[in-house]
């Protein structure tokens with residue numbers, strides 16, 4: 001009975017001020033979409049780091065004029081180096097095969113490069129990829145070495161860009177969240193004002209505080225949840241039409257975002273949307289109703 | 292039943308206390324009038340008894356509970372033992388007489404079935420049988436006040452507080468409301484009534500407590516207005 005009363009009050013409350021309700025839901029939805037997007041990006045960057053850092057390599061390119069003895073010495077030294085987990089020697093021919101594979105789309109480029117023009121190299125995996133600098137300092141002046149390149153550096157630039165995008169999404173999510181909070185607070189005030197007579201009577205006859213507040217708080221929570229659902233819909237559409245659609249070429253470079261990960265955002269957004277609305281409504285009521 | 296012990300109440304920003312060292316004791320089942328000039332502090336006493344405000348000094352006991360030190364979450368349950376009637380009726384305009392009374396029951400957790408059983412009974416008691424489904428604007432002032440009394444009484448409170456319940460009514464209607472409160476008092480309910488109406492006080496010959504500038508100047512069993 002009381003539940004039915006509270007629920008019908010919530011529906012009436014949402015209808016009483018439809019324009020405000022819609023504004024509240026839309027700002028909630030936009031804010032939560034941003035939040036969901038940056039959440040996805042966060043998980044994605046993490047997944048990519050796991051995937052790439054696992055077989056990240058430091059490449060030690062050898063001079064064209066390297067002697068067999070220099071090469072053999074370097075290899076034994078690398079193999080016994082405690083910083084190094086794995087060493088693999090890549091000959092000129094192997095380098096060319098890999099090059100052909102990588103640029104299979106551009107036969108002109110492949111044809112322009114002769115097989116013996118690509119440098120041979122040692123590809124090494126470090127025990128701790130962070131210790132690149134020590135490797136670099138140790139081997140940089142060695143005879144027969146042309147250049148030492150850390151793939152991690154390249155990846156980090158990509159991650160930095162992704163991180164910047166994520167921060168932008170978070171900032172816009174917060175700005176929208178402030179707008180959403182103000183709208184929730186305002187809607188609750190209007191609702192409390194339009195029900196001030198009922199509230200006064202309820203206080204007078206001894207209705208419990210939760211019973212007085214519940215319809216208002218639930219009204220905000222329902223709006224927050226609707227916002228989360230709409231925001232989730234936006235994420236799904238974003239995946240279908242942007243990630244799997246027009247931005248396909250870009251996303252192919254990165255590890256794909258799985259549907260499971262996207263789905264994970266629904267409970268996340270719903271929890272944040274619902275909780276934030278509930279707390280805002282409750283705090284507003286404490287000031288406004290003094291119950 | 293009700294006890295004020297050396298109660299002083301000064302509203303924030305007020306220059307002088309609205310109640311100044313007031314002590315009074317009211318027994319169960321009594322009928323008490325509070326009279327006095329405007330601004331003397333009568334409504335302040337009602338608000339203290341309801342725990343709408345707290346005193347600056349002294350203690351307030353209602354139903355043998357110390358209201359002054361009551362935790363805020365206990366107030367709702369405490370208020371269910373008190374019925375309240377005001378000069379301005381305080382009915383919900385978009386609800387019928389029946390719904391107004393039922394509302395008071397439902398918001399404290401009583402079922403619709405209980406309301407269906409109790410509300411017609413109490414509306415009958417206040418003399419509104421047959422007008423259950425009228426809205427407040429379809430009722431006279433006296434009838435609206437009857438609805439308010441029904442709402443205050445439906446929960447069978449131990450105490451009924453009435454702040455100028457006849458203030459907006461003509462003399463004949465006032466007498467009828469008085470009879471109603473008298474009947475409620477005879478069921479054992481303690482009634483505390485604030486009034487300016489000398490007729491009523493003189494006819495009823497009940498205990499009269501007169502206040503002036505926040506102090507009790509007269510407390511008389513079977514008293515008259517002045």
Ligand SMILES: Nc1ncnc2c1ncn2[C@@H]1O[C@H](COP(=O)(O)OP(=O)(O)OP(=O)(O)O)[C@@H](O)[C@H]1O
Pocket residue numbers: 302303305309327328329330331332333334335336
């Ligand atoms: N909320 C308030 N803030 C400040 N002063 C107040 C407040 N409420 C009442 N007062 C003051 O307290 C005094 C007593 O007020 P109270 O309402 O108790 O008077 P009353 O006896 O009920 O008068 P009336 O017969 O006109 O209803 C008055 O001087 C009034 O101005």
Ligand SMILES: [Mg+2]
Pocket residue numbers: 333334335454
């Ligand atoms: Mg008054």
